[in-house]
Amino acid sequence: MDPKTAIKYPGVTSIVGMLPKPFLVWWAARMAAETAVENLAAVTAIAKSDPTGAIDYLKNAHARYTKARAKVGSEAHDLFERMIRGEAIGRVHPDLEPYRVLFAEFLDVVRPVLVRAEDIAWSDTFEYAGSFDAILRVQLGVDGKPDHVNGEWHTLIVDWKTSKSTYPDVALQMSAYAHADKIIAPDGTAEDMPEFDGAAVLHITPDAWEFLPVRIEGEVFEVFLTLRKVFKWDRDLSKRVIGRAIASGVRRLVTGTQRRA
Template sequence: MAGRIRTIQRGGSRWYVDPATAVKYPGVTSVIAMLPKPFLVFWAARMAAETAVMSLAAVASIAERDEAGAIDYVRHAHLRYTKIRAKLGSDAHDLFERMARGEYVDRVHPDLEPYKVGFAAFLEAVNPELVRAEDIAWSSTHEYAGSFDAILRVWLDAEGKPTPDRSGTPHLLIVDWKTSKSAYPDVALQMAAYSHADLIISPDGTSEPMPEFDGAAVLHITGEDWQFKPVRADDEVFAVFLTLRKVFVWDRETSKTVLGRAIAKSARRLVTGTERRAR
């Protein structure tokens, strides 16, 4: 059984570590990162192009003093954007947890205000009960772990619509908050991984079995609107996640073992005396 968990970064991936046993499992999002995403190449290229064109004078000014610096400024445009969005997303998640726990939140940064308004509207329209938040899902069976956003109990009518007066049938849902421009299909892989884990581990290291869920959902909330959508997290979706778990092992471990040393190769090029003297 896992104990009090800490996280580390290794090779661009997040790992969850049980200090008591030294067991180390990759994070759910790091496993899902094994999905091919060729569109990101074009997105990063577009970000670089837009930066170069829209900041032409600034780029030219930098280039006069530091050509390599100007190149780095343009080619890292997508990383700067991602960092800003990640900070906003992290702050929004913190805000959502506080509000879901019933904490009164007064003033927030102007960038967060639309998210505060949207989440308040969600709480009023759905009136969920917060069961757990920001705890760790741990799977010894399949060797992965991850921090989920929330477990909510919501009351739904016969058509699957929320009944904020809680007159409908209670449903236990694993839920993810998304503040990106869109809610992408890979959220289903996240929800399947969390809901099929063995344990929930609290910050103090205590654990309990992962409950049986009635479903999964994503709250996609932006600066303009919000949507609460059901998400498939069944065995079929979970099987895809487990395939990516195998791909993760290939990428980080097996691929480094498949090529042996050369048993035959071309002779080294002859270095002449003239070449040696010229060095």
């Protein structure tokens, strides 16, 4: 929501969420099956006294996993922002230590210059908004690799990902940010969104990191705008396409067979 106008637009993540994801059904089923096999004795014990509780425990396995991963991801994002802003980092939780070490290595290898971090990308033109991770300046050679001597400076919209893999829909997310009209800071001030030379995602896990280029040009953005229309259909237009009945009726005849049933 723009604090100056009180206008509310849907979030980029919610719009990208309009993509069909049938694989999630199978993933959730697998999580339930794995939880049952790995905790067979406990599940059996629970089921003897509380069958419903055992069912709930298994069917919510994927939700518990997602919640735990989201917590780690949120804490890692906070750590990355503090590190890239130059804050001295002391001891961190053991779960975050691998991320701290690898993000420090990324900073050393790529040497990014922070332009903005964790601000709002806002589009009045297409009516959406979302919080991006960072805008960075990086010096790259003709091969697209870091070159701190002869490389040209590139302005990139950047996203941190701590999931197991980097998924294609990150391109839709970042294309939306890059094509927004303006940036809104926490204090409510706004400025035009800068021109970007490209986008990149830092995929970082406890074991490794990769800084990957991401396509955000027109074709990708057109897909995002299509999803924006689908979002409007789902949340608004679909609720207004069926009108009141032109005519209606109810079944009045009750047969003898129905009376005797």
